[in-house]
Amino acid sequence: xxxxLLLFLLLALPQIHSLSAQAQVKYEKERRxxxxxxxxxxxSFLTSLDVDGRIRWYREERLDGASIEAKFRHAGASxxxxxxxxxxxxxxxxxxxxxxxxxxxxxxIAAYLHADCSKYxxxxxxxxxxxxxxxxxxxxxxxxxxxxxxxxxxxVRCHRNHSAELxxxxxxxxxxxxSTSLIVWRNSTHLEY
Amino acid sequence: xxxxxxAWLLTVSVLLHGSGASGQSTYQVGGLPSLNLNGxxxxxxxxxxxxxxxxxxxxxxxxxxxxxAYEYVLTDVSLLAARKAGLRGRFAGGYLIRRExxxxxxxxxxxxxFVQRLPRFRLAHRLACDQTISxxxxxxxxxxxRITAEIPLGGxxxxxxxxxxxxxxxxxxxxxxxxxxxxxxxxxxxxYDLSGAVKLESGLxxxxxxxxxxxxxxxxxxTVNLFLSLWQ
Numbered sequence: 049x050x051x052x053l054l055l056f057l058l059l060a061l062p063q064i065h066s067l068s069a070q071a072q073v074k075y076e077k078e079r080r081x082x083x084x085x086x087x088x089x090x091x092s093f094l095t096s097l098d099v100d101g102r103i104r105w106y107r108e109e110r111l112d113g114a115s116i117e118a119k120f121r122h123a124g125a126s127x128x129x130x131x132x133x134x135x136x137x138x139x140x141x142x143x144x145x146x147x148x149x150x151x152x153x154x155x156x157i158a159a160y161l162h163a164d165c166s167k168y169x170x171x172x173x174x175x176x177x178x179x180x181x182x183x184x185x186x187x188x189x190x191x192x193x194x195x196x197x198x199x200x201x202x203x204v205r206c207h208r209n210h211s212a213e214l215x216x217x218x219x220x221x222x223x224x225x226x227s228t229s230l231i232v233w234r235n236s237t238h239l240e241y
Numbered sequence: 242x243x244x245x246x247x248a249w250l251l252t253v254s255v256l257l258h259g260s261g262a263s264g265q266s267t268y269q270v271g272g273l274p275s276l277n278l279n280g281x282x283x284x285x286x287x288x289x290x291x292x293x294x295x296x297x298x299x300x301x302x303x304x305x306x307x308x309x310a311y312e313y314v315l316t317d318v319s320l321l322a323a324r325k326a327g328l329r330g331r332f333a334g335g336y337l338i339r340r341e342x343x344x345x346x347x348x349x350x351x352x353x354x355f356v357q358r359l360p361r362f363r364l365a366h367r368l369a370c371d372q373t374i375s376x377x378x379x380x381x382x383x384x385x386x387r388i389t390a391e392i393p394l395g396g397x398x399x400x401x402x403x404x405x406x407x408x409x410x411x412x413x414x415x416x417x418x419x420x421x422x423x424x425x426x427x428x429x430x431x432x433y434d435l436s437g438a439v440k441l442e443s444g445l446x447x448x449x450x451x452x453x454x455x456x457x458x459x460x461x462x463x464t465v466n467l468f469l470s471l472w473q
Contacts, residue, residue, distance in 0.1 A: 077402075106396055234399065239363060240354040
């Protein structure tokens with residue numbers, strides 16, 4: 049029996065290697081870094097925001113480049129600030145509740161999801177601010193700042209054809225759909241067996 | 242990182258507390274390596290193959306002299322077919338064959354697992370039952386619940402090339418020949434994700450039966466687990 053097992057492993061290992069190479073097509077890796085490893089300009093920007101909670105710093109590597117991300121809680125909400133490699137703020141995101149979606153954007157988003165999925169549950173909603181300029185950005189005043197571009201990023205459990213998947217939808221400030229992508233779950237074999 | 246340290250310290254303290262009972266307790270120390278192969282057949286169906294071997298390095302206790310000697314105990318080979326249930330759940334069922342000195346044991350397994358993705362770690366629940374038959378003993382029936390936390394050591398999720406802590410706690414009730422027994426397990430391991438499809442783990446598998454109880458047997462197994470995912 050053990051000889052057969054060994055033979056099976058020898059045949060299977062090349063498959064594993066090729067699969068791991070395929071999986072790298074959607075490469076995204078987030079690694080926690082120490083605060084002093086974050087660029088000083090990024091730290092200065094965070095200091096100017098005067099946040100309540102502890103700031104956690106991450107370095108994210110993607111196929112199209114790398115970014116630095118700061119995550120924290122402020123006034124009961126979760127925030128993340130993403131910087132590009134030149135330490136320019138890419139976007140600021142904050143979690144909001146479903147009832148915080150303004151009208152008519154909220155109704156437009158609900159209508160789109162209703163048409164796209166046979167049944168859906170919204171797992172998370174984030175308000176995304178782009179066009180952020182250091183020195184003039186305020187967490188408290190961001191929602192009413194007309195110089196910022198506001199988008200909504202939703203993580204949605206969407207049922208289609210008797211199967212449920214998790215999707216990320218991006219909508220503009222009027223509720224118009226910009227993009228959608230399937231969220232691929234990480235392998236959990238080592239947790240299940 | 243402080244959360245990770247706290248989780249580790251909590252585990253160690255639970256282990257020290259759990260193994261502190263004396264009375265007529267006995268202990269055994271050994272190794273428990275396993276190889277796990279998981280293959281996805283369709284988006285919904287998958288197969289899981291596992292081979293696990295148990296070796297004893299020593300044993301002792303209040304009523305017996307400590308003894309250090311290598312002893313092969315058993316080998317388990319199992320195959321489970323699993324079907325995705327919803328977004329995060331999975332039903333699985335299969336068969337395990339155990340080869341040991343006393344003969345061959347057959348076990349039929351049914352389980353449901355549910356994995357939660359929390360902001361900083363993952364939590365997996367497993368509810369399982371099994372029925373064991375052999376030529377030497379009466380049939381045994383077991384019901385077990387396990388909760389497992391996967392704590393990334395490098396970010397908010399475990400990525401290839403990163404280490405993680407996996408801490409599992411399980412209660413296992415069994416009934417055989419009219420007698421019931423409860424066993425508790427604590428399994429803290431350090432894991433490394435080699436490529437997303439390959440994970441290697443090593444750590445302690447501590448078991449205490451009956452639990453709670455003074456006249457119990459504590460088992461300390463050093464585990465090495467290799468997980469390979471094929472056609473994922």
